[in-house]
Amino acid sequence: MIMAMTKMLEIHDTYTNNHSKSVAEIATKIAEHMDISKEKTKEIYWAGIVHDIGKTIIPSEIINKKGKLTDEEFEIIKKHPIWGYEALKNSEELKDIANYVRYHHERWDGNGYPDGLEGEDIPLIAQILTVADTWNAMTSDRSYRKALPKEVAKEEILKNKGSQFSPNVVDAFIDLLENVKLEYNLGRSNA
Template sequence: MLLSMIKILEFIDPYTKGHSENVATYCARIGEALQWPKEYITRIYWAGLVHDIGKILVPMAVLRKESPLTEEEFETIKQHPVWGAEVLKTSEELEDIADAVLYHHERWGGGGYPEGLYGEEIPLFSRVISVADAYDSMTSNRPYREALSDWEAVREIERNLATQFDPDIGRCFIQIMVREKKIRNIL
């Protein structure tokens, strides 16, 4: 059933297909770099894959909008982690990743949503998804802006360590990108 929901989301929001797969892959790479057990890496991969599943309940007109969102539209978008967690809690095999999805827009320094958590109050899996999600979003073209280069996106993550991102997870991800993408002069 979950894979069917992912397909529906890809139809509603075509950007999500590549994005969800990329986020899942980046999440798994972070787990591998942190030497997590294989079962944790599998779970973080799935959490990354379904992190935006709640968007199936966001109106298509809002998801596909090419101009800036109104305050009301943004408030609707901000509900997608809550809706996604509710969907995942209905599945016995996925309920353990519901909190990862629920809190993936929280910020290390506070001020995120839906609950305004900060620091280690934010589940570890959510902190991993946050970095992976932000990087893929920044390096992807959107109707309202051009993609950043890999270097620019990594610099942005570096600038936001300890405010938006868990510093340890962020540095781990930067090191992965430096190795894989041959990005220089970052750290």
């Protein structure tokens, strides 16, 4: 089931497919570094793989747009966590990760979407996905911009610690980058 869903995503948007695999790898490394159980670490891997599955509903003209999105287009993009959640919630094998998919764009300060959750109300796995997702998005070429230098992306993550991101997850991620020597380009996709 998961592989069929990811194949649909790959057909619809090559960047998102590569991005999803990278997010799954990065999130798994963060979870392992935070000593999260093997069961939950497995869940985070699969949540990373399908976190953007709701984008299959978004028209490819919006997904692959070269320029800045209009406000209306961004409102459509912001629906993909809900669409992903809806696709997963009734599946016996995927229902446990449905909420992580729904909440992967929530912000620590409550200014995220779709539900405006904040702080510890956001499931830890979703908090980890948020950091992994953002890191990979910043350090990868996109249809509308080139990848940011790794040091710039790292500073952006640090700058948003406690506002966009969980402080504990950022600390674990930065420790991976600096002390465990996580490859800075882990998960980098240039599709």
